[in-house]
Amino acid sequence: MRPNAVLLMALLIVSAGMLVAGCTAPGGDGTQPTPTETVTTPMETETPLETETPTATETTRVTTAATTAAGGGIATVEIAADNTAFDTNTITVPAGAQVTIIFDNRDAGILHNVAVYTDSSAAEEIFVGETITGPAVITYTFTAPEEPGTYFFRCDVHPQQMTGDFIVE
Structure with a gap:
């Protein structure tokens, strides 16, 4: 050849x-x-979501989830205001985490927000969420303090009756 x-x-x-x-x-x-699934986590949003007012038979739930990732992780928290009270008095997140709070204001015609401060004097803010009139849902995103400890959260409209501990681990 x-x-x-x-x-x-x-x-x-x-x-x-x-x-x-x-x-x-x-x-x-x-x-x-x-096939693989890709999950995207928003980094900084404050987008109001429409929601229906829950019925008396629906239950209120608070979920705190954290996953370890570079930079402190991610924490997603659901919290509601109902009858001028939060449905939890403790929020726990990892130090330095990217925190997403899904806030459900269930009080029709009443203003509420979620704000996090260094302590109960509320003199030094960590994060102050937009005030919304219920019923409405809003998503807040911010970074938790790097230093572990017990901080303070409240509704700025009702600072005496709507408060809790914001625990950073």
Whole structure:
């Protein structure tokens, strides 16, 4: 065989192999690749969400979830105001975490917010959320203090009756 014919034959064999390989999934066994899910966490938003007023039979829930990640992690907290009271008196988050508070103001026609301060004097703010008239839901995002300890949260409109401990671990 001539050298050009050998080269042509080799190219045909390689091309045929590539065609056959291209007809199967990456594993070569005919199965489809497993889909993956991407979850995106917003970093800084204050977007009001529309919600329906809960019925008397619905229960109030507060969830604090944290996952470890670079920079302190992520914490998502759900908190509600109902009858001029928060549904929890303690929020716990990791130190330095990106905190998302989903605040549900269930009091029709009444202003509320969530604000976090260094202590109960409320002289030094860590975060002050927008005040909203209920019923409405808003999402607050801020960074928790790096220093572990017990801080203070409240509704600035009702600073005596709507308070709690903001614990940083």
